[in-house]
Amino acid sequence: MCLPCFADATKNPWVWPQSITVSFKHGDRVVFTISEDKIAGITIYVDGNALAVPKNVCAKLQYVQFDSVHIVYPVGAVTLKAPDWFQVQFRIGPESRRSGGELPEVQLNFRDAKFEHAAVTVRRADGWFTADL
Numbered sequence: 001m002c003l004p005c006f007a008d009a010t011k012n013p014w015v016w017p018q019s020i021t022v023s024f025k026h027g028d029r030v031v032f033t034i035s036e037d038k039i040a041g042i043t044i045y046v047d048g049n050a051l052a053v054p055k056n057v058c059a060k061l062q063y064v065q066f067d068s069v070h071i072v073y074p075v076g077a078v079t080l081k082a083p084d085w086f087q088v089q090f091r092i093g094p095e096s097r098r099s100g101g102e103l104p105e106v107q108l109n110f111r112d113a114k115f116e117h118a119a120v121t122v123r124r125a126d127g128w129f130t131a132d133l
Contacts, residue, residue: 028080038059065090
């Protein structure tokens with residue numbers, strides 16, 4: 001008998017990763033794998049393709065506000081194709097900070113069915129500031 005062995009982001013052998021799936025109208029979906037309250041992985045399913053966000057980007061994310069997840073389609077597109085440019089956006093931060101103002105927004109950019117870039121936009125006293133994640 002052979003059992004599969006998983007090496008994941010958790011150091012605690014008693015904590016199993018969980019996943020949360022956010023589905024969209026045309027069948028596209030974003031799957032967040034969570035381990036010990038941190039994001040261990042993100043996979044975007046578009047047009048039958050699974051597109052992964054690099055682990056080093058996922059490791060920087062915590063407290064995702066799952067009700068804010070959305071996909072930005074290319075201008076004029078009715079459905080999304082994996083080779084298109086598109087962006088997955090969502091807000092991050094603990095629920096306790098949500099009532100105090102705008103939470104930071106993460107943008108995950110994809111082009112030609114590959115992860116391209118990640119950025120975060122935060123509100124500062126004098127406006128909005130975007131930086132690489």
